[in-house]
Amino acid sequence: MNQEQLTALLRTLLQFGGGIAVGHGWIDAETATAVSGALLTLLVTAWSLYARRNAGLVAAAAAVPAVKAILADPATAQAVPSAKVRPAE
Numbered sequence: 836m837n838q839e840q841l842t843a844l845l846r847t848l849l850q851f852g853g854g855i856a857v858g859h860g861w862i863d864a865e866t867a868t869a870v871s872g873a874l875l876t877l878l879v880t881a882w883s884l885y886a887r888r889n890a891g892l893v894a895a896a897a898a899v900p901a902v903k904a905i906l907a908d909p910a911t912a913q914a915v916p917s918a919k920v921r922p923a924e
Contacts, residue, residue: 849875
């Protein structure tokens with residue numbers, strides 16, 4: 836799942852949850868909008884940080900068919916489950 840798909844899914848789920856909360860009278864529409872925006876921002880930021888960690892970047896590069904081999908530090912090489920990623924010596 837890429838970041839755009841994740842963002843769209845989260846936005847839809849938050850709108851759905853906010854609609855239920857507004858429909859039951861638990862919160863007003865402005866609060867639902869503010870809470871949804873804040874949660875979406877925090878969740879997408881957390882996903883971005885996770886996806887862009889060293890192992891995530893190396894795994895994404897290893898998934899590219901044109902890449903034949905990647906030399907990485909031993910900890911990163913061990914964290915990425917790909918035969919293309921080898922520890923640098």
